[in-house]
Amino acid sequence: MSISCLLHVYKFQAGCQEMKVRMCCAGLRNLLQGLSFSAKYYCKHNLPQTVCPHSKIGPKKCHILNCSKSTSCTHRTAPPGSVLPCRFFSCKQEGTKVTSKRKQNTSIVTSDLLHKNLLKSEQKNWNSISPTYKAMTKRIKEKLKELHNMYTLNSGSQRMRLGENVYFEENGCILLAKADDGSFANILQDRIFFAISFFYIIGEGNAEILFSVENLGFSDAFIQRIRISPDQRYMAISLKSENSEEATCIILKLGNLVVVEKVIPSVFSFEWAANDVLYYTTQKNLKCQNVFMTTFTYQKHTKLVYTEQDSRFFVDLYCTKDRRFLTINSNSKTSSEVWLVDCRHPFEPPALVQARTPGVIYHIEHRKDQLYILTTYGEPAEYKAILTDNYIHRINLDTYCRSYRNSKLMKAPVASSGKESWQLVYALGKKTKLVDFEMFSDDCIMFLKNAGHLYLNVISFVSHSVQSIKLPTWACEFELESHPELTTSTCYFQLSSPVQPPKRFAYSFKENNLIEQAVQEVPIITNCHTTRLLAKSKIFAMSLIVKLLLLFQDETLVPITVFHNKNSKGLHRRPLLVHVYGAYGIDLNMSFKEEKLMLIEEGWILAYCHVRGGGEQGLGWHRDGCQHNKLKGLHDLRACIRLLHLLGFSQPKHTALAAASAGGVLAGALSNTDPALIRAMVLQAPFVDVLNTMMKTHLPLTIEEQEEWGNPLEDEKCMKYIKSYCPYQNIKPQCYPSVFITAYENDERIPLTGILQYVQKLRKAALDHASRTSKKVITSFIVPGHWIPNIILDVHANGSHCDSSWEHSLNEVWSLYCTALKVARHIAFLNRELEEVCHLQHHSKSCQ
Numbered sequence: 001m002s003i004s005c006l007l008h009v010y011k012f013q014a015g016c017q018e019m020k021v022r023m024c025c026a027g028l029r030n031l032l033q034g035l036s037f038s039a040k041y042y043c044k045h046n047l048p049q050t051v052c053p054h055s056k057i058g059p060k061k062c063h064i065l066n067c068s069k070s071t072s073c074t075h076r077t078a079p080p081g082s083v084l085p086c087r088f089f090s091c092k093q094e095g096t097k098v099t100s101k102r103k104q105n106t107s108i109v110t111s112d113l114l115h116k117n118l119l120k121s122e123q124k125n126w127n128s129i130s131p132t133y134k135a136m137t138k139r140i141k142e143k144l145k146e147l148h149n150m151y152t153l154n155s156g157s158q159r160m161r162l163g164e165n166v167y168f169e170e171n172g173c174i175l176l177a178k179a180d181d182g183s184f185a186n187i188l189q190d191r192i193f194f195a196i197s198f199f200y201i202i203g204e205g206n207a208e209i210l211f212s213v214e215n216l217g218f219s220d221a222f223i224q225r226i227r228i229s230p231d232q233r234y235m236a237i238s239l240k241s242e243n244s245e246e247a248t249c250i251i252l253k254l255g256n257l258v259v260v261e262k263v264i265p266s267v268f269s270f271e272w273a274a275n276d277v278l279y280y281t282t283q284k285n286l287k288c289q290n291v292f293m294t295t296f297t298y299q300k301h302t303k304l305v306y307t308e309q310d311s312r313f314f315v316d317l318y319c320t321k322d323r324r325f326l327t328i329n330s331n332s333k334t335s336s337e338v339w340l341v342d343c344r345h346p347f348e349p350p351a352l353v354q355a356r357t358p359g360v361i362y363h364i365e366h367r368k369d370q371l372y373i374l375t376t377y378g379e380p381a382e383y384k385a386i387l388t389d390n391y392i393h394r395i396n397l398d399t400y401c402r403s404y405r406n407s408k409l410m411k412a413p414v415a416s417s418g419k420e421s422w423q424l425v426y427a428l429g430k431k432t433k434l435v436d437f438e439m440f441s442d443d444c445i446m447f448l449k450n451a452g453h454l455y456l457n458v459i460s461f462v463s464h465s466v467q468s469i470k471l472p473t474w475a476c477e478f479e480l481e482s483h484p485e486l487t488t489s490t491c492y493f494q495l496s497s498p499v500q501p502p503k504r505f506a507y508s509f510k511e512n513n514l515i516e517q518a519v520q521e522v523p524i525i526t527n528c529h530t531t532r533l534l535a536k537s538k539i540f541a542m543s544l545i546v547k548l549l550l551l552f553q554d555e556t557l558v559p560i561t562v563f564h565n566k567n568s569k570g571l572h573r574r575p576l577l578v579h580v581y582g583a584y585g586i587d588l589n590m591s592f593k594e595e596k597l598m599l600i601e602e603g604w605i606l607a608y609c610h611v612r613g614g615g616e617q618g619l620g621w622h623r624d625g626c627q628h629n630k631l632k633g634l635h636d637l638r639a640c641i642r643l644l645h646l647l648g649f650s651q652p653k654h655t656a657l658a659a660a661s662a663g664g665v666l667a668g669a670l671s672n673t674d675p676a677l678i679r680a681m682v683l684q685a686p687f688v689d690v691l692n693t694m695m696k697t698h699l700p701l702t703i704e705e706q707e708e709w710g711n712p713l714e715d716e717k718c719m720k721y722i723k724s725y726c727p728y729q730n731i732k733p734q735c736y737p738s739v740f741i742t743a744y745e746n747d748e749r750i751p752l753t754g755i756l757q758y759v760q761k762l763r764k765a766a767l768d769h770a771s772r773t774s775k776k777v778i779t780s781f782i783v784p785g786h787w788i789p790n791i792i793l794d795v796h797a798n799g800s801h802c803d804s805s806w807e808h809s810l811n812e813v814w815s816l817y818c819t820a821l822k823v824a825r826h827i828a829f830l831n832r833e834l835e836e837v838c839h840l841q842h843h844s845k846s847c848q
Contacts, residue, residue, distance in 0.1 A: 118756040119745075122793045129792055133828040140598070140824035147594035148820075151501040160482060162232055168207075169223055172214065174235070177207040211258050213239060216250060230323065231275040234296060238267055243746055243798055246283050251296070261296060269317045273326045273346035279305065281315050285700040286748055288315045291328055293346070306330075306339065306350060311703050313356075319343070320366040321439050322486055327364050333584075333707040336361045354419045362419075365439050367486070372444070374437060376619060377419055426459060426466070431617040433587070435478070441486045443509050447478055447493075449587075449616065452532045452559050454478060454495070456507060456514070469507070469514055474500055474530055476561065476590035498596040498606060499528050499563050528600050529568070533560040535609075535643040537636045556624075558636040559610040559617070561590065562649060565600055575834050576605040576650030578641060578678070582613035582633035583662035584708060585622030595823045605649050611636035611666065627710045628718070631725055634669045641670075641677050653679050656830050657737075660684035661750065661801070668727025668758075671737055680738045680833040682826040685747055685801050688727040689754035691719070701749065728758045733768040738789040740829040742796065742822055749801040755793070763791045790833065794825065 159168045166179045213221045221239040224247050228235050235254055238247040249267035253259040268288045270280035276296040281288045291306040305328075308315050312332040319326050328339040328350055335358050339350035353364060353371075362375035426446075428434055433449040446457040454471040471478070475495035479502070483491065489509050494502040506515045534557040564571065577599065581588050588608050596606055610616040613625025613633040625633040645651055655678045659667035664686020671681060687693070694712050696702055712719035723729050739762065743755045770788045 115753055115756065118760060119752070119795065122756065122759065122795055126792065126794050129790075130794075133825060133832065136828035136831060137821070137824045140827050141820045143598055144594050144820045144824060147598060151592070151594065151597075160226070160228070162228060165232065167210075167226070167228065169226070172221070172223065173212040174210045174223070174226070174237070175207040176210050210235075210254065211252065216260070218248075225270070227270060227272055227278075229272045229275050229278075233275060234261065234272070234278075236270055236272070236278060238270070245286060245748060245801075249280060251278065253296075262294070264294075271317045271319045271326050273319075273341055273343050277346040279317055279326055279328075279341065279346075281317055287311065287700060289313070291315060291317065312707065313337075314704075320364065321483075322366055324366050325364070329363070330356070331361065332704070334359055334361070336363070338362065338364050340364070357419065360419065365437075367439050367441075372439065373422060374434075375419075375422065377422055378424065428618065431621070433616060433618050433621075435587075436480055438480055438483065438491060439486070440483070440488065440491070440509070445491050445507065447480070452476075452561055452610075452616075458507065458509070458512075460509075467512060471495060471505075471514075477592075479591075496590075496592040497530070497563075498590050498593055498608075499600050500525050501592045525597070527565050528563055529566045531562040531564075533562060533643060533647070534558065535560055535636070535639040537612075537632070537639040554632070556612070556632075556636070558612070558640055560640050560644070561608040561610070562644070563596070563600060563606040564649075565603065571605065572648045572651055574603050574605050574650055574654065575830070576607060576644065576655045577830070578644070578655065578657045579606070579608045580611060580637050580657065580659050580666050581661075581663040582609075582611040582625055582637070582666050584613075584626075585615035585619065587615050595827065599827070607640070607644055607649065609637055609640040611640070613666075626708050628721055630665070630709070630721075633666050634673070634725060637666050637670055638674055638677065641674075645677075652677050654834055656680040656682065656834070658682050658826075659686065662687045664688050665690060665725070665727060669725045669730070671739070672727060672730040672732070675734060675736050678737045680830055681740070682830060683739065683741045685743055685750050686727075686741060686755065687750055688758045689751075690726040691722045691729055693751065693754060694722065699751070728754065728761065731758075731761050731765045733765045733772065735769055735787065736762060736766045736789050736791075738791065738829075738833045740790075740792045740794070740826060742794050742826075744796050744798075744801060746798075747801045752795070759791060759793045766791065790829075792829070794822075 159166045161167075161179055164179055166177050168175055168177070213223060216239070218239050221241065223237055224240040225238040226235065227237075233254060235252045236249055237252070238249045240247040246266045247268070249264040249270055250260060251262040251264070253261045264280060264282075266283050268281045268283040270278055273279050273293070277293060278296070279291060279293050282290050282292065289308040289311075290304060292302055293305045294300075294302040306315070308330050310332070313330045314332070315328065315330045317326060317328060323343055326341040326343055326346075328341065330337045330339075335356045337356040338353045340353060341350050342348060353373075354360075354362065357377075360375065360377045362373050362377065365372040365374070428448070429450070431450065434446060435449055435454075436447040438445045442460065442462045444459050444461075446459070448455040448457055453473065454475050456469040456471060458467045458469070459465075460467070472495060474497055476497040477495070479494045479496075481492040481494065481504075491507045491509070492504065493506075494504050496502040503516070507513070508515055537554065537556045537558050564574070579588055588610060590608060599606060611625065611633045612621055613630065615622050623629070625636075641655065645655070657667050657670070657678045657680075659681070661684065664683050665688070667681055667683060668686065668688045670677065690709060691712060693699065694702060694705060694709050697713070709722065710718035712722055739759075741755060741759065743750070743752055745752060766789050
């Protein structure tokens with residue numbers, strides 16, 4: 001099983017920035033970014049997700065279950081023991097929505113009259129403004145759908161192979177087909193690995209529909225996660241609603257007739273420990289702290305196995321790739337604890353690997369009776385691979401360390417799993433990010449990121465060697481594909497960039513080389529140029545040393561990735577869209593998005609600023625931008641934009657800024673400190689009221705958030721520091737850029753009240769400034785006189801924080817139509833704002 005299997009369990013206020021919503025499988029990808037385990041990162045991130053080999057099925061365009069997490073579902077759900085007419089139904093996603101009651105979250109929608117009046121006022125304002133963007137929105141949306149059909153429908157759904165059976169999901173239906181190993185072998189021989197979707201050749205005309213979500217009584221649900229029992233007698237699936245972050249787990253007994261065996265509400269993760277033993281975690285108020293075991297033998301029973309007492313920790317489950325152990329992972333942002341359940345004896349109590357230690361995060365894999373431990377333990381505080389093995393005596397450590405700087409390979413006794421026995425096997429180099437990790441029979445593969453480039457490191461357990469391969473320079477993201485068999489001789493993965501659709505590659509362990517797919521289903525985008533820059537972030541500070549006041553500056557180099565079409569003429573006059581996040585150790589999501597390719601084709605420049613607070617350069621990069629270092633991310637963003645302008649990439653009056661969730665902190669702070677650097681902003685569910693939110697301990701995530709932002713309730717210095725950069729706290733009368741904000745009424749992570757108050761205060765400050773300067777003549781954007789920015793708030797009654805990210809790709813969200821509409825509105829807003837600048841300039845010159 002891929003280490004990425006803990007992907008959706010890390011908590012962060014931003015909620016879904018850089019994440020793929022493909023099966024919401026539990027993975028380690030965000031653990032590698034130094035995050036705490038939590039449902040907070042439920043959907044970026046995004047960021048790109050690799051799913052477990054036993055859940056390698058991604059949801060397509062699915063309707064949404066209109067159920068609330070906190071009320072009884074009003075859908076006609078098939079009761080336990082009922083037989084589904086699984087052989088006789090259609091896959092069409094047509095059906096009538098059944099309205100369900102929705103419990104209003106007191107932290108989001110309150111009975112307060114002021115809140116209601118503000119919301120009503122903003123909705124009225126949007127209704128009056130929206131016709132302005134209607135025509136342009138329609139054109140953009142049609143273009144996005146065209147690109148979506150062109151680049152995403154060819155990829156097909158991914159497959160999960162168990163023996164001769166191949167399971168896959170299409171449009172809310174689970175299908176079963178037989179694998180044609182003969183055809184697959186021929187394809188391998190010819191090195192045409194992906195001629196047909198994924199890497200199994202299946203007679204899809206003979207595929208058998210097992211069931212659909214409609215037959216389960218959920219006409220508007222999407223399948224979030226799938227687990228099949230080892231003997232393939234049972235299948236557990238989770239169904240999720242757009243309006244809730246909790247899922248319902250349904251256990252089905254497979255056979256000639258599919259029978260609903262059990263329905264479990266409010267489930268986050270689940271794994272089969274044995275043929276008829278399922279472990280699962282329950283979720284309440286965005287927290288997972290209880291683990292249960294349920295059996296499906298003649299003596300059916302359910303019991304509580306583990307309870308987490310510390311509210312900072314989030315509990316998740318996954319199985320090691322060889323299915324020897326089921327791991328119970330309890331993690332915060334800074335420490336973790338793992339318990340092992342022996343799948344050969346699933347009823348025995350879990351065994352502790354290592355008690356939680358402040359500053360130590362670790363994860364367990366297993367291979368050939370050896371424990372492999374991926375951890376931050378020791379110096380430097382970056383991820384290292386540790387295992388319990390005795391063959392290491394045969395390795396020439398001196399030669400190894402000379403070849404791979406800052407890397408060591410060591411051993412530990414098998415019988416002792418505590419950290420006092422952990423000995424180093426492999427350590428990352430300075431400013432190197434471990435993005436993913438996959439274990440095979442004789443090798444393990446590490447996907448690394450350094451200075452914006454992607455690398456593949458292959459550690460051979462046979463030759464005791466490490467091979468490093470630099471991946472194509474255009475690649476910005478990769479995603480591992482399913483490898484359920486430990487003995488496979490090839491590792492398959494996909495590479496992509498914001499403007500390059502995913503392309504499939506394979507690494508052959510036998511031939512020790514990288515193989516690009518022979519049949520080019522997706523062409524390389526050739527009319528786009530990728531540039532990688534380094535901006536020098538200058539931070540001036542005062543330090544008292546030996547009673548002398550000294551002035552020093554931090555000149556950290558901040559990476560920037562820039563995309564533009566190859567026609568470089570007039571770059572300074574082109575529109576520039578800058579992306580930023582900088583929180584929770586999460587990378588900016590740089591996987592393919594149709595809207596980004598469309599912008600490139602229309603002459604835009606795209607820039608991704610990898611500021612401190614994110615995870616692009618390892619755990620230290622995150623530590624340098626959180627808590628009392630949060631302002632460093634703001635300084636980094638300012639330095640990046642100034643360098644772009646200095647090098648001729650657009651200019652302030654043609655520059656826009658895009659951010660989502662916690663990225664709204666830096667975007668909002670920049671608009672307060674340097675409003676002249678940008679002309680417009682588009683924000684998705686932004687976190688703009690840090691201080692007031694962190695002062696409210698009754699909110700479900702405040703305690704967990706303290707490891708990222710600090711605790712202003714107990715630390716006065718922390719309170720003053722947060723107040724110094726909090727977007728809401730620092731609004732003042734000045735000329736602000738125009739802002740388009742998308743928010744959600746039932747967002748459980750970012751209280752809507754804070755966004756409403758931010759918009760009102762920002763609009764008042766802009767009007768106050770305009771009234772003071774109304775007599776000035778418009779001469780330029782920098783001195784705009786009585787120019788008043790457009791400050792727009794689009795509040796959606798449906799949807800949640802997890803589908804709020806600007807960074808999400810159309811093929812990864814739950815509703816293609818709704819997302820295309822939201823993205824189209826943003827682009828229409830940006831186009832209109834930048835065109836208005838040109839119009840104002842022309843008018844100003846005419847007046848002069």
